[in-house]
Amino acid sequence: MSAIDDAVSRRAMLSAAGFSAMLAAIPAHAALTGREGEPLDPRTAFPLVQDGRVATVIVDREADSAIQHVAASLASDLARVAGIRAQPVRQQVAGARGPVVLVGVLGQSAMIDALAAAGKISAADLRGGWEAFRQIVVDRPWPNVPRALIIVGADRRGAVFGAYDVSERIGVSPWHWFADVPVARRREVLFPAGSHRDQPKVRYRGFFINDEDPCLKGWATKKFGGVNSAMYAHVFELLLRMRGNYLWPAMWGKAFADDDPKSMVLADAMGVVMGNSHHEPMLRAQAEWHRHKEDPTRGGPWDYTKNAANLRTFWRGGIERMMAKGDGRGYESVVTVGMRGDGDEAMAEGTATDLLERVVADQRAIIAEVTRRPAGETPQVWALYKEVQDYYDKGMKVPDDVTLLFSDDNWGQIRRLPEAGAAPRKGGYGIYYHFDYVGAPRNYKWINTNQIEKIWQQMDLAYRGGVQTMWIVNVGDIKPMEYPLGFFLKMAWNPEAMTPQALADYPRTWAAATFGPAQAAAIGAIVTDYSRYAARRKPELIDQNSFPLGGVTAAELDGGEFGALVAEWDDLERRMLAARAELSPEYHDAFFQLVEHPVGAMANLYRLYYAAAWNEQLTRSNDPRANYFADQVEATFRRDGELTRQYHRINGGKWDGMMAQVHMSYVTWNDPTQQSMPSITRVAADTPVSQRTPQPRFAAPKPDRSGVVSVEATAFSRTRSARGLRWTAIPHLGQTRGAMVALPQGRPPTRAEDQIALDYDVTLDVGGVAQLTLHLAPSLDTTGGAGVRVAVALDGGPAQLLRAALEPTGGAQDTPAKQAWATAVSDNEVALTANMGQVRAGRHTIRVSRVDDNVVIERLTLTAI
Template sequence: MIDTAVSRRTLLAGSALGALAALPVPAVARVLAGRTGSQPAFPLIVAGAPATVFVDAGADSAVRRVAASFAEDLGRVGGTPARVVDTPAALTGTVVMIGVLGASPTIDALVAAGRLDVADLRGSWEAYRRVVVDHPMPGVARALVIVGADRRGAVFGTYDLSETIGVSPWYWFADVAVTRQRNVTVPADPVADRPRVRYRGFFINDEDPCLSGWAKKHFGGVNAAMYAHVFELLLRMKGNYLWPAMWGKAFADDDPNSMVLADAMGVVMGNSHHEPMLRAQAEWHRHHDEDPTRGGAWDYSRNRDNLRRFWRGGIERMMSKPGGRYESVVTVGMRGDGDEAMAEGTATDLLERIVTDQRAIIADVTHRPAAETPQVWALYKEVQDYYDHGMKVPDDVTLLFADDNWGDIRRLPDPAAAPRPGGYGIYYHFDYVGVPRNYKWLNTNQIEKVWQQMDLAYARGARAMWIVNVGDIKPMEYPLGFFLRQAWNPEAMTPATLSAYPRDWAAATFGPAQAAAIGEIVTLYSRYASRRKPELIDETSFPLGGVTADGLDGGVFGAMIAAWDALEAKMTAVRATLRPDQLDGWFQLIEFPILAVANLYRMYYATAWNRLLARSNDARANYFADAVEAAYRRDGELTRQYHTIHHGKWDGMMAQVHMNYVIWNDPTQQTMPSIVRVGGDTPRDRQQPRPRFVAKPAPARDLVVIAATDFARTEDRDGLRWTKVANLGHGAGTGAMVALPQGRPSSAAGEGAWLDYDVTLPRAGATTLTLYLAPTLDTLNRGGVRIGVSVDGGPIRPVQAALQATGGSADKPDQARWATAVCDNTVRLALDLGALAAGRHRLRLSRIDDNVVVETLVLSQGAAAPAYLGA
């Protein structure tokens, strides 16, 4: 048996084997009727020759397509694509059979003959089972049967096997190399799995200029030819749902083949949170330009008839599939034109009437009750306010809660709420255009943060839909893969699995030899890059230590530069060990993000020194002026390199402007920070002498810094335990503390699970405790999340992080606090502890509310707690 299969099973602990173990024992026992003992592994490829792939001639198009795709995957691994056969009489030897229960005569015959017992698959959503059957028919020695409860179940079961044998979902979209193997076997033990979240997918958004420009160069536009790769990527990651690109685009109108292809491959289509009734916003303006009598204002109170006519067209198009309907989830509700808020003062009764009228259109066009068409209402930005103020929609509509556009979920179902048939979902962001600043360039998302927020969402009942805004798809490969892995089975993504994920992802992507090192690299990159979005960084972002008699003290900014330098060195060392065919994937997934963000930090660090030294007419400013110019040139060189790798395959994908923002929205062009030269005109071609830096910044005297993970004692209460989540946040340690399991009611002050810290104060005096927390929001709208604090056995004092996020302007006090928190990716809560004696003290943190993530504790006497604690 191949090692890659074993390592892949470890990586996918929440997938096949993990889910099999989670099934009821009778279900496992019935997987293969009459099975006794263990069977030998199934020979998928022998001496380069693959098994034959069988699919019934009348199978659904999605099943036929995945069979052909799997046959190509066998060729990617073994060197020779498999034959795809649709006539049972033509089968001999070993065969991979792919089909849907109740729709495959061949598989159904095995069931009828008692060779397969799949009763527990019937009626399941997207479930699949993979079993080995000996002598299933004359001439066939053995068959590996992949049976789906429905068409996507068969697709996911097949692509799970592709991933097991080493074909990454990103083999095309990130050029991840497939390792050639002459002989491949897979375990004969049954594999079974099903998703826990019903709709799982992503939203292509903010796609200009990158994805749009790239698609135009390579496919002639954002069309079916491009979407074929997107749909395949989604399905390989076991996603099933897509919101298409929407900046000036109309999925079904730009290229009608896109809609047809999506359905043929098994992808469920929807539209974004502000594009109701399967109509793109761009379509409305096209109608307005062509025929003003059918367009007009995007205002239901003034233009109801035209809007109804427009929306009806979207549902009619959904029903235009011969003999059925194109599988879709219909977005209902309404926002203002261009993804803006509706008119100020919009009443909830108007929105309720809009939804009622939309559902009447659905029922009229489909000739079925509206409840039989899946629908979603996105509670995004101000729409959540309508929900909070009592707006109601029918219970069969999925309520899609949203984050604050910065990865912090704003609202979740009240645990006391009655179940809704439509359930709840989450709309999350890895990319955003809006206040306090756009972030579109590179991945800046920690998977640990994603895990904490989405684990909370699942625990609180958001299980109907998870969808994430990924911008251009690239370069969000790493967090997107994680998001969809967790969405498939959130219960299997435990803190231990999360901690192992970077290493296991690295093993699956680049091989096991350097997996630990690569896992560390990608984790450190995520930690550093998520500290502050690159678009938010400038020369004032982090403090310098200043000019000293011994040289220049880089301070916190310098420590960050040193960390990026060390990370670059780690990355370069690992790169030297890779095969040549792995380097393009390595550059996209690992190398470019590290080089580009490190270079950006260096550019602004040099700018900060240039400005500081120039103010005192210090000639060392010129050295840093040269460094700024060099870094700016380097940024352009890296972008050009990205656009030329793999024969220019990704030309245009890194065209995003990403420096020198002065307002929240895009700068008009890429520009270098302004620099100052002193001492007259210095020849540009003469290298300036390198300034001498202080070897190590002096430690702060009046601060006691404690990593939250360095607690002395803890006690569980009411089934809750403070748990270390490795690598989460940006604190003094290597993780953060979260009370698990999440989703539980609040604890009374002093009654919750607690953590004790032994601290020693160097002197007596007034003492302030500052807690550094990850930004999180009160998902129950009760004023903020709380944690209890006590000293030396004293009373518990609640401390509250009262952040409010509407996604609007950041000029109001509550919005300013939120903006500061998301920019710094930290919430600082200060508590006056009064006068404390010198020496040892016991500090206790007690759980009160859910969704509190503790990273660092700082005790200060006479000095303010810093905004940043260093690298």
């Protein structure tokens, strides 16, 4: 170790400010500072680790089991950082020597309450705060204890989050187990003096394990013997380390509480709030209805019009199981109410509003009878998913204390938000979002294709629209959604802190926290470009016909748009490999999972289909160069399998089975039954292919004299703000360098005359009849109207309203709006065109004005013909 490295290691310091991942988890590569950026004073800062020794962790003997769990985790985390064996958690101060960390709940910890009574700590502002915590450094709290860090929770999860906040800040990633992120060792870690309070802005924050066959199920079966409590122990810890609190468990043929009753007990013991998915009411897994057929109450159809008595009995069992804890409150849960058809299908033809209202009324009667409390005292959620939202739009009544869970369109566009100016609801509002989906226009399950910039734009819209009670996201198998999931839950903790600047900083700070600061900028840029490229079109929607090739001559092949995309992936893969080469070997397993595999697998997939496209095109003209590309298809298909096997060998086979998803050669919306190579054809040839087939090249772009000008939306000439609104550039959002969004979101419509505008000065080489096309990211009218509107004008002429009218569907695209939606989510783009009349060659000014919220502009094209 160099003298500089030794000094850095000895002087590593910890900040408690903000939630920036840079300050939350940078390992011992650089000294950190105090809350406001000032150097830490070792005379007053608290030594969590000092000369390789760690502070003693203490909890009350009677502390809640969730406190006991997190105290043990914190003790282990301190030991990981120090590189020593974990010390046991103490349950009393007597006998303690040196620095102490005390974790407990205000009003439930005798030691904390005694410190408060003695005036040594002040934490009264925590009372009544949902999951709030305060971290306080105290001098000489007890004899023989020179200094202590007191982690006080307003409730048990507040204390849990206060402790895990410390773990993350000392360099233990929430993904240290679930993605093998290593923990850098330090000889000294200091926590800043003073007091720091934090609390979530969204009440329930979590994820839904779904579509988990074959990957998560196959992996869990090999590693744990099934999707059971041994597996869920790691899931619960991951959720809590990310400061989430709510989980919908795996449900494809699985029943959380029935498969392994210890899972439900462990969730509650660790402090996790359990629920069930949008279509599994009353804490009953759908799979349970099809089990235990010897039970006469399980008989008959899943149909309330024909089998209400048996369904009520079945649902009662779920609430009775919740109350089996025997403490009068039950296992901590949010009960899903309502009903969809068996297998997550529509429950009935037409609008079943009256039937659903009766179902919920009967379910709430069961809740009240079993809990012996008013139904409103048990948290409940009603998911307005797919056709259920249609019922709500047509007047379905929802009890005021039930959380209304709106949804996206399964492809990342939020469908509905609370009405502007609506009276507050006791149950509040939530959003069910998707990183993974099985359904039309095509499944997407294999790999992460989610941009954090898109997630930010939609969830910021939701939060500012009043959705502050529940955020839950469908993450498929959890892996490989690590990056967007971490972002989603970070934002859910405090959406107001995730400003556009914090969003722009997030990739770099995430990379620094995960891999250290040396390669943070490079890796952050890699994951950002990966997300942008992958989101252009889901890999399940790509084949050899997805993008156009260029021309063919006897001497060369022009790759066209398809070749340009492959070139981008080739360059990204080179950058990824260069970054990997600079990392220490201990980071390689994590890097492979989080960066190398997604980049390499997607780059390889593009090469495969690119080669298949050339093989198909050249075969038509009996061109023997087709054979070269046939070889390339076979090679890239083999490479795909090698990458999967490499993933399954990580860390001694720890993740065997997790990448088993079929992901190529789709022909319908659903998965193919097996992985298969695209069809290839070989042409008879006299000369070996290697001697006569040059690599395709990309012709240099020719000067455009056709009267077409394309402008990135972020390359505006001027911007005008009014009514507290301003168009703001969000880098990397969408398919180009970035997009423009009018901020703050959540505001009512405005008029073109309000001049909340973007001006673009452009020059046309030729004149003619002009058309202006806006290229937008897909978005929906969250008010339930006829689409989102934006106004355009040319050279000070009259404004024209353009409207993006998309209608989500899970089935046949039988209306223009549904067809437009299917095309938009497949292409990840909406194009709106206005006729601008006759124009001359020369300079022109395009004006784009805000009208509706939730319009995301990526680029503009002005064409004169």
